[in-house]
Amino acid sequence: MNSTRSLRLPPQVGQPSNTSAMMGDVLVALLPTTAMAVFFFGFRVLVLAAVSIGSCLLFEFLYRRLTGQSDTLRDLSACVTGLLLALSLPATAAYWVPILGAAFAILVVKQFYGGLGKNFMNPALAGRMLLATFPVLMTNWSRPLDRLPLLGVDAVSAATPLSYLHAGTLPPQTPGQLFLGQQGGCMGEVSAVMLLLGGLYLILRRVISWRIPTAYLGTVALLALLLPPEGVGSMAWMTAQLLSGGLLLGAFFFATDPTTSPVTPRGQLMFGAGCGALTMLLRSFSSYPEGVGWAILTMNCCVWLLDRAGMPRRFGAGRFSVLREWLSRLRRNLAEIRFIKPNLHFTLIKGGKMPGEEHLDQIRAQAKALSSLGAVILATGLVIFGVHRFTDLDTARAETEAQQELLSQVMPQAAFSSEIPYRAVGALSIQAGYSEDNELVGYCVEVQAHGFGGVVTMEVGVDLDGRVTGVAVTDHKETSGVGTEAMTPAALRRYVGKSGTIRSSGANSVDAVSGATATSQAITAGVNRALAIVANLDLEGGDVSYVDGEV
Amino acid sequence: MRHFFFGGVNPAPHKESTRRKPIARMERQPSQVVIPLVMSTGAAATPAVKPGDRVAIGQPIALGQGLSASAHASVSGRVAAIEERPHPWGGVCEAILLENDGRNTPWSGRPEPLDPTQVTRELLLARVREAGITGMGGGAYSTAEKLRQAAGRVDTLIVNAAECEPYITADHRLLLERSDKILQGAQTLARALGAQRAVLVTEGDKLNAAEAVERRLRKRSGKVELCTIGTRYPLGAEKQVVQTVTGREVPPGGTPLEVKCVVLNVATVFAIQESLFRGKALTHRTVTVTGGAVARPRNLWVPIGTPLRCLLEEAGGLREKADLILTGGPMMGTPQPDLEVPVIKSTNGLLCLTGQERRPADQESVCIRCGKCVAACPMHLAPVFISQAVRQNELRKLPKLHPEDCMECGCCSYICPARIPLVELVRQAGQLLEKGGQAQ
Numbered sequence: 003m004n005s006t007r008s009l010r011l012p013p014q015v016g017q018p019s020n021t022s023a024m025m026g027d028v029l030v031a032l033l034p035t036t037a038m039a040v041f042f043f044g045f046r047v048l049v050l051a052a053v054s055i056g057s058c059l060l061f062e063f064l065y066r067r068l069t070g071q072s073d074t075l076r077d078l079s080a081c082v083t084g085l086l087l088a089l090s091l092p093a094t095a096a097y098w099v100p101i102l103g104a105a106f107a108i109l110v111v112k113q114f115y116g117g118l119g120k121n122f123m124n125p126a127l128a129g130r131m132l133l134a135t136f137p138v139l140m141t142n143w144s145r146p147l148d149r150l151p152l153l154g155v156d157a158v159s160a161a162t163p164l165s166y167l168h169a170g171t172l173p174p175q176t177p178g179q180l181f182l183g184q185q186g187g188c189m190g191e192v193s194a195v196m197l198l199l200g201g202l203y204l205i206l207r208r209v210i211s212w213r214i215p216t217a218y219l220g221t222v223a224l225l226a227l228l229l230p231p232e233g234v235g236s237m238a239w240m241t242a243q244l245l246s247g248g249l250l251l252g253a254f255f256f257a258t259d260p261t262t263s264p265v266t267p268r269g270q271l272m273f274g275a276g277c278g279a280l281t282m283l284l285r286s287f288s289s290y291p292e293g294v295g296w297a298i299l300t301m302n303c304c305v306w307l308l309d310r311a312g313m314p315r316r317f318g319a320g321r322f323s324v325l326r327e328w329l330s331r332l333r334r335n336l337a338e339i340r341f342i343k344p345n346l347h348f349t350l351i352k353g354g355k356m357p358g359e360e361h362l363d364q365i366r367a368q369a370k371a372l373s374s375l376g377a378v379i380l381a382t383g384l385v386i387f388g389v390h391r392f393t394d395l396d397t398a399r400a401e402t403e404a405q406q407e408l409l410s411q412v413m414p415q416a417a418f419s420s421e422i423p424y425r426a427v428g429a430l431s432i433q434a435g436y437s438e439d440n441e442l443v444g445y446c447v448e449v450q451a452h453g454f455g456g457v458v459t460m461e462v463g464v465d466l467d468g469r470v471t472g473v474a475v476t477d478h479k480e481t482s483g484v485g486t487e488a489m490t491p492a493a494l495r496r497y498v499g500k501s502g503t504i505r506s507s508g509a510n511s512v513d514a515v516s517g518a519t520a521t522s523q524a525i526t527a528g529v530n531r532a533l534a535i536v537a538n539l540d541l542e543g544g545d546v547s548y549v550d551g552e553v
Numbered sequence: 554m555r556h557f558f559f560g561g562v563n564p565a566p567h568k569e570s571t572r573r574k575p576i577a578r579m580e581r582q583p584s585q586v587v588i589p590l591v592m593s594t595g596a597a598a599t600p601a602v603k604p605g606d607r608v609a610i611g612q613p614i615a616l617g618q619g620l621s622a623s624a625h626a627s628v629s630g631r632v633a634a635i636e637e638r639p640h641p642w643g644g645v646c647e648a649i650l651l652e653n654d655g656r657n658t659p660w661s662g663r664p665e666p667l668d669p670t671q672v673t674r675e676l677l678l679a680r681v682r683e684a685g686i687t688g689m690g691g692g693a694y695s696t697a698e699k700l701r702q703a704a705g706r707v708d709t710l711i712v713n714a715a716e717c718e719p720y721i722t723a724d725h726r727l728l729l730e731r732s733d734k735i736l737q738g739a740q741t742l743a744r745a746l747g748a749q750r751a752v753l754v755t756e757g758d759k760l761n762a763a764e765a766v767e768r769r770l771r772k773r774s775g776k777v778e779l780c781t782i783g784t785r786y787p788l789g790a791e792k793q794v795v796q797t798v799t800g801r802e803v804p805p806g807g808t809p810l811e812v813k814c815v816v817l818n819v820a821t822v823f824a825i826q827e828s829l830f831r832g833k834a835l836t837h838r839t840v841t842v843t844g845g846a847v848a849r850p851r852n853l854w855v856p857i858g859t860p861l862r863c864l865l866e867e868a869g870g871l872r873e874k875a876d877l878i879l880t881g882g883p884m885m886g887t888p889q890p891d892l893e894v895p896v897i898k899s900t901n902g903l904l905c906l907t908g909q910e911r912r913p914a915d916q917e918s919v920c921i922r923c924g925k926c927v928a929a930c931p932m933h934l935a936p937v938f939i940s941q942a943v944r945q946n947e948l949r950k951l952p953k954l955h956p957e958d959c960m961e962c963g964c965c966s967y968i969c970p971a972r973i974p975l976v977e978l979v980r981q982a983g984q985l986l987e988k989g990g991q992a993q
Contacts, residue, residue, distance in 0.1 A: 011977045017967060118921060314559070
């Protein structure tokens with residue numbers, strides 16, 4: 003008999019699964035989702051997944067090897083991180099994007115904290131959210147069933163239902179489409195049914211507990227049911243909220259990561275509820291349409307607290323025993339407070355011991371700690387302030403001002419404009435202009451036409467009656483002094499009030515500026531195109547597709 | 554109303570090989586039995602015989618006092634020696650060796666059977682003490698002592714036939730084959746103790762036994778309730794069975810008496826019934842001999858003191874090499890490296906596990922904080938934090954984690970995917986805490 007084994011304490015039997023089997027189960031549970039992603043976006047998905055998994059394994063291997071630690075590739079946790087990272091990317095992501103994400107996830111988030119079981123944030127999610135801070139990499143959602151080539155993906159933008167939800171409207175997809183997977187978004191998010199399948203598999207195999215997903219989805223459902231926006235049915239709103247975006251992926255695969263979720267059952271319920279509440283909060287009020295990622299990462303940071311709060315009640319100690327004990331202790335402590343007469347006898351300084359010196363020593367240490375903390379906070383704040391001050395804000399402000407000036411040129415009666423989620427063939431962008439009283443007064447369409455020297459880009463304002471309210475050229479390559487004659491404010495003002503199709507001569511015409519015929523014709527063509535676009539603008543759907551601003 | 558206990562696990566039951574096999578007497582009597590003087594909590598019993606004395610079945614050969622129970626000859630024959638012998642709880646213990654003459658002569662001095670109507674509290678306690686009955690589910694606490702404390706103080710008598718340990722079917726068969734006697738015993742006990750309720754608890758995997766009980770309950774006019782609960786380990790643990798039946802939680806460090814319950818194993822109740830109405834002392838018990846390595850697994854009616862080797866021979870010996878032999882179930886059983894140790898009053902099974910059946914021999918890996926141990930602990934502990942505190946030597950964290958509440962049911966170690974020996978660490982934590990408490 004093997005002596006070391008026979009000496010082992012009970013139990014003598016164990017459930018057959020171990021850590022790598024659990025991780026393997028997660029991979030199996032992700033298979034349907036991956037398959038659906040391949041079906042929707044083509045084989046590029048597989049290549050991205052392979053790159054992601056491969057780089058996760060490589061980074062893990064290198065780090066463990068270089069720091070002389072045991073090899074941990076066989077626990078499969080790096081594979082899970084890699085696949086989850088890949089599935090939370092858009093299918094249009096460049097191949098180097100997952101490598102960057104994997105480096106951050108494996109090296110910084112996982113291994114720097116000691117590897118599997120020690121990290122406090124979900125590595126895959128942290129990697130994905132790092133990438134999300136570069137919006138350029140992550141905002142090109144391709145449409146499902148637009149299978150992508152393996153190389154050279156154009157930046158295309160397609161609908162994600164979340165942007166509609168963010169704007170307070172229902173997405174155009176039916177609940178059935180959302181359920182089966184006709185929605186735009188990350189590779190792993192598009193098919194709710196496959197995610198549910200995977201999640202159920204994990205729960206039935208007891209890899210994850212039911213508590214986190216149930217609390218998470220339940221909270222989201224409840225909040226959506228209780229607080230739908232005006233004009234939207236609560237059931238429809240709840241269904242759309244539950245089925246869109248990364249919620250199911252997050253609830254079943256990211257939030258349930260054992261390492262970064264609480265171990266106590268009650269803590270798990272609180273964790274799920276917190277994730278749900280934060281998700282709804284972020285989806286409704288933040289500048290990003292999606293809140294799942296940040297919600298889970300935020301709750302990850304609260305796990306230590308939830309573990310304490312969710313500690314099981316001692317067996318046999320009676321309900322609320324902890325609270326009762328705390329209250330009685332509080333009462334005792336309060337009863338012990340006595341008002342004492344201060345001792346005002348100062349003794350002479352003896353060997354550096356003033357009265358109360360010991361006390362001061364304690365305070366000094368605390369003050370030191372506090373001031374260094376304050377310094378760190380201050381420095382961080384300054385850095386953040388500086389970054390904001392010199393990057394985003396100025397650019398953003400300049401952009402807003404330019405936008406406002408343009409608007410006053412093309413639609414003087416409008417006070418402000420905002421992007422509307424529609425797109426038509428030939429229009430670079432369509433904005434709606436609103437009056438002071440928030441009333442729609444017209445649309446500003448950005449169009450292009452071919453002039454003498456190249457493309458002329460212009461913004462054309464059209465009011466609700468289909469009349470031109472103003473034209474402004476924003477970009478051109480025409481000859482200065484010749485072609486530009488057709489762009490003078492006086493020349494452009496001649497289009498104001500025109501409607502229908504403008505000709506170059508006869509009725510309803512704007513004459514070409516002599517010497518700048520080609521440019522004039524280009525502008526007329528552009529204005530005509532804008533008029534046609536506005537006339538055909540079908541706000542109820544039709545052949546327009548959504549432009550996703552920011553995700 | 555049905556109550557639940559928190560946590561627990563569902564180990565593979567493995568009861569198929571013996572659950573349909575009736576309790577059989579041994580075909581070959583053991584030539585020698587070993588009766589240890591320690592078979593219950595408390596001090597060792599005092600031998601009442603000398604080497605060379607002739608004894609008959611049921612004759613008291615060692616007398617217990619206070620917490621310890623008396624021992625009786627389980628075979629007829631001659632006292633061979635009184636010497637130190639290996640004990641199933643580990644180590645060695647003074648034991649009386651009896652040579653079997655194979656005649657099975659009953660003791661002439663055994664008490665008269667009682668009439669069910671004449672059983673009083675005093676009579677019951679005297680008979681149980683005389684018969685040397687101890688808890689037969691594993692606790693080995695003197696039943697007479699337990700009943701003495703419980704008399705008049707309890708409102709619920711729980712007959713525990715849950716037998717949640719995998720493999721073991723001794724109580725299952727006993728309940729199925731002797732349900733009438735068990736019900737009679739339970740009824741008598743409840744009346745004598747002054748308990749309003751008598752509840753027989755069994756699990757969903759013993760439906761045939763539950764059915765047998767129910768059929769007999771319909772015939773009797775008795776008031777025993779039958780409570781069949783979905784199989785989950787460790788339902789059979791005392792505190793959990795009390796919680797499931799009454800919803801009451803036994804306070805930390807306490808016994809079910811504090812919540813007005815008394816829990817008796819079904820085999821104990823049977824032994825009490827035998828002692829009251831047939832005048833028999835506790836000399837035999839049911840033992841399940843099973844496990845993947847056993848050639849013909851079966852339930853046996855064996856004289857107490859029979860060496861495990863004889864049991865194994867009775868079951869056809871080993872079919873393949875046993876990786877581990879233990880008494881009791883695989884969750885809480887004790888490994889037995891020596892097959893000469895005897896069956897004692899609390900031995901309900903002899904289990905020979907093959908290497909495949911045992912806990913997978915994976916290396917221990919790092920804790921991934923999955924929390925399964927917390928969700929599985931029926932005592933509301935957090936083994937993950939206790940083990941961390943022990944390994945990082947953070948003793949000040951221990952008192953709040955209450956490792957002393959652990960009953961070593963093994964759920965946490967069973968469920969742990971990282972194969973961390975949690976039971977061991979929690980036990981260490983309890984010991985550390987005790988030491989720390991003494992130091993202060």
